[in-house]
Amino acid sequence: MYITLRCGIVHSFSLIPDAIGKLNKGRPRSILLAHEMKGQSHFATFKNYEMDSVIFTAKQFAKDIKETIHIIFQKATTKKSLENQITEHVNKFPPIAGKNWIP
Numbered sequence: 001m002y003i004t005l006r007c008g009i010v011h012s013f014s015l016i017p018d019a020i021g022k023l024n025k026g027r028p029r030s031i032l033l034a035h036e037m038k039g040q041s042h043f044a045t046f047k048n049y050e051m052d053s054v055i056f057t058a059k060q061f062a063k064d065i066k067e068t069i070h071i072i073f074q075k076a077t078t079k080k081s082l083e084n085q086i087t088e089h090v091n092k093f094p095p096i097a098g099k100n101w102i103p
Helices: 002-012 019-023 058-078 080-092
Strands: 031-034 045-048 051-057
Touching: 002 019, 031 058, 051 058, 058 080
Parallel strands: 031 051
Antiparallel strands: 045 051
16 A cells, blocks of 8 residues: 555556556555445455455545644644654645645
C-alpha cells in the first residue's frame, strides 16, 4: 500500500507503480477506489481474474486522512519544532489544489 498509494500519489499522481515502485514490489491495480453506495466496504479485498486488490472507499478514506491530519497538528501544538516543520513543508510543497490556490 505504501508503494502504490503514498509513493504513487506523491511522486506520480497515479495508483500504477512506476519502474522504481515495481522494483519495490508495488503492483498495478492493488488499490481500488470505490464508494460505499456501490456496496463496497473499506479495506475489503477484491479478487477478480488475476487482480488481487484492496478497496478504499472514498468516504472512509477521507475520514482516515482527516484523523491523521488532526493527530499531526495536535502534536504540533505541543511541540513547537514540529509545528515549524509542518508549516515550512506545506509552504515549500503546497498540497494538490486548484490553480488559484495561494499559500
